[in-house]
Amino acid sequence: MFKRLFLILILLCSLTTVKAQMKDWAAGFRVGEPGGFMIKRYLPSGKNAIEVNFGTYGGLWGTNRSYQNGSFQNIGFSMNALYLWHRPTLVNSDLHYYYGAGPQFVSRNLFSNNSVFPETKRGLGAAGVAGLEYFPIDAPNLSFFAELGMYSELLPNPFFLHIQGGVGVKVNF
Numbered sequence: 483m484f485k486r487l488f489l490i491l492i493l494l495c496s497l498t499t500v501k502a503q504m505k506d507w508a509a510g511f512r513v514g515e516p517g518g519f520m521i522k523r524y525l526p527s528g529k530n531a532i533e534v535n536f537g538t539y540g541g542l543w544g545t546n547r548s549y550q551n552g553s554f555q556n557i558g559f560s561m562n563a564l565y566l567w568h569r570p571t572l573v574n575s576d577l578h579y580y581y582g583a584g585p586q587f588v589s590r591n592l593f594s595n596n597s598v599f600p601e602t603k604r605g606l607g608a609a610g611v612a613g614l615e616y617f618p619i620d621a622p623n624l625s626f627f628a629e630l631g632m633y634s635e636l637l638p639n640p641f642f643l644h645i646q647g648g649v650g651v652k653v654n655f
């Protein structure tokens with residue numbers, strides 16, 4: 483799986499033109515939920531970005547959560563694509579705030595109340611996020627971030643809510 487993600491990253495990077503004065507892409511890792519790998523494309527406006535996240539789901543806020551007629555007792559898979567708005571803060575131009583939303587897909591094993599074996603449950607919903615990202619002057623290709631958000635499932639369990647968030651580091655190129 484990680485080989486495929488790495489190949490996708492290389493392919494995406496090779497499709498863009500390099501601009502010396504501006505970073506177009508970022509790739510990094512997040513500890514949290516969803517936790518894992520991310521890639522971010524800054525749009526030419528300089529005020530917006532698209533971010534895609536691949537990784538784990540259900541670990542940070544607890545692996546045992548009630549869901550429909552059973553409970554999740556494990557960590558699953560998550561993928562989301564977020565459209566982000568970001569701006570520098572008034573306090574420091576190296577510190578940016580951002581917020582955004584987009585679709586999210588999740589997959590976990592559900593242990594029903596009347597079954598011993600788990601059933602794979604897949605969900606599709608909307609994710610929203612807000613956070614802070616710091617671009618240190620001493621390391622212009624790195625950025626550090628902290629964020630908090632929410633996932634609201636639409637299918638198959640409408641309005642199932644799940645808190646998300648985490649911290650991480652990105653390499654900007």
